Amino acid sequence: MSDAETARHAGETDPFGRQAQEINRERLISSEADRAEMAGAAAHLAEHGYAVLPDMLDAEGLEAARTALDPINEANRWGVYEFEGKRTKRVYSLLSLSRDFDFMAADRRMIALIESRFGESPVISAAQGMTLHGGQSAQPLHRDDGHYAAPRPRPPFVVSCIWALDDFTADNGATMYVPGSHTGPGDTPPTTPPSQAIVPAGSVFVYDGALWHGGGEARGDSRRRAVNMIYCRPWLRQQENWTVTTPPEEAKHLPKIMQRLFGYWIYGFTLNTAFGTAPLKAHEMLKART
Ligand SMILES: O=C(O)CCC(=O)C(=O)O
Incomplete structure (x- = not known):
């Protein structure tokens, strides 16, 4: 595996790894x-x-x-x-x-x-x-x-x-x-x-x-x-505060780009997580508990 492939693989499998963090940070929408x-x-x-x-x-x-x-x-x-x-x-x-x-x-x-x-x-x-x-x-x-x-x-x-x-x-x-x-x-x-x-x-x-x-x-x-x-x-x-005015129940139906712009996204590897995962996934977990 090339370095780039190894890094990409790490990005998919170990979100806490240094390479994964770098990849996430550098990943652009445009x-x-x-x-x-x-x-x-x-x-x-x-x-x-x-x-x-x-x-x-x-x-x-x-x-x-x-x-x-x-x-x-x-x-x-x-x-x-x-x-x-x-x-x-x-x-x-x-x-x-x-x-x-x-x-x-x-x-x-x-x-x-x-x-x-x-x-x-x-x-x-x-x-x-x-x-x-x-x-x-x-x-x-x-x-x-x-x-x-x-x-x-x-x-x-x-x-x-x-x-x-x-x-x-x-x-x-x-x-x-x-x-x-x-x-x-x-x-x-x-x-x-x-x-x-x-x-x-x-x-x-x-x-x-x-x-x-x-x-x-x-x-x-x-x-x-x-x-x-x-x-x-x-x-x-x-x-x-977009999570109040467009709460998860609405946000989950939006295109990924809008979810991301609203901030329903993990930055780096742990910033903005909930229950240790992405906010919209955490919302589903919360619903499954009730
Ligand atoms: O209306 C504009 O041209 C600028 C308004 C603005 O800067 C603001 O409300 O913060």
Whole structure:
């Protein structure tokens, strides 16, 4: 047996073995070809802290996403806190409310880009609809990886992907961001005036979780619909708790990629285990006991 075969065999038979751990850690969801396709965007993201991916949704995809989001927005409350935005319809845990957004979360190009950035597979940290209406003031600049108290500089922890469902303009709240600020130390926002992500509907504005950014000011009778898919490293606690909103009984019917993004997966060899096995298997064991 070659070294690679031995290692692969070990990966299948001894999950506690060193080789198995290495293999698991290096196993990516995306193909090499997809990562090659996203190499330019990955380099821009690494250097400047953001990348714009145009034409990620065609007219049909855009219409489908809008049609799915509109009734959810309609039934949703306005933001209560300044950060949520009082003229914003923010939909939390979007991937647990509808299956219509799975295709964005699991998009092969996005996964390839994020795996290029992390060097390992991500989980979904948060998935939120963010629809700004005229009268919404600019959001305070912040970092999406601010939850994690590890010192900076540090490796990338989070990548956020804002899918624009309307044209993002200077007047309807296009995301503000400070290019290059993802490498800055400390927790004080930079004083450099922010740029704005003026991008057409169907684009994705991707940014490193350490990039200072915030929703822009929305004026007049504008409406800016967007969905933010936020990914994090698989060994970090996710921002939204998917095991509560998409519990095992539902998750077991989902495609493997969604189970994996929600975090129903073992990382390395024992992180996130239950009864010493994978969470969904443990759930079946639990049911068999009752
Ligand atoms: O709406 C946007 O453009 C950005 C929103 C944002 O950064 C947030 O709510 O964390």
